[in-house]
Amino acid sequence: MVARFRIFLREIHAEPETVDAIVKAVVCLHNFIKSEKIDMYYNSSVVDRDTNGTIQPGSWRDMVSENTAFQSGTVRFGNRNAAKAAWKLRDYIKEYVNGVGGDLCPWQWDCIKRTE
Numbered sequence: 001m002v003a004r005f006r007i008f009l010r011e012i013h014a015e016p017e018t019v020d021a022i023v024k025a026v027v028c029l030h031n032f033i034k035s036e037k038i039d040m041y042y043n044s045s046v047v048d049r050d051t052n053g054t055i056q057p058g059s060w061r062d063m064v065s066e067n068t069a070f071q072s073g074t075v076r077f078g079n080r081n082a083a084k085a086a087w088k089l090r091d092y093i094k095e096y097v098n099g100v101g102g103d104l105c106p107w108q109w110d111c112i113k114r115t116e
Helices: 016-036 084-098 106-114
Strands: 049-051 054-056
């Protein structure tokens, strides 16, 4: 998403509530465009892909600066000893986002349809 929404390339200098609204708006826009105009949004060369067990880097990497955490798989933040509660929360959020939470809610679709 950083390659498509350049606002994420730098720190966002705003109130936490504003940053929260920006992130939510970008996620909604990303989900909508992806579901409706997938060929216009990105093609297969943009995303990383697996070819016979070898990861082929996508062109998104050229759009994102090499000195960001999104570019390197070796970047570490803090220690690697997360508390059990943190791992549990992470797994809970992962299951939610990859399940029903990843879909747009009916009220989000209503808002989108009103702007058409």
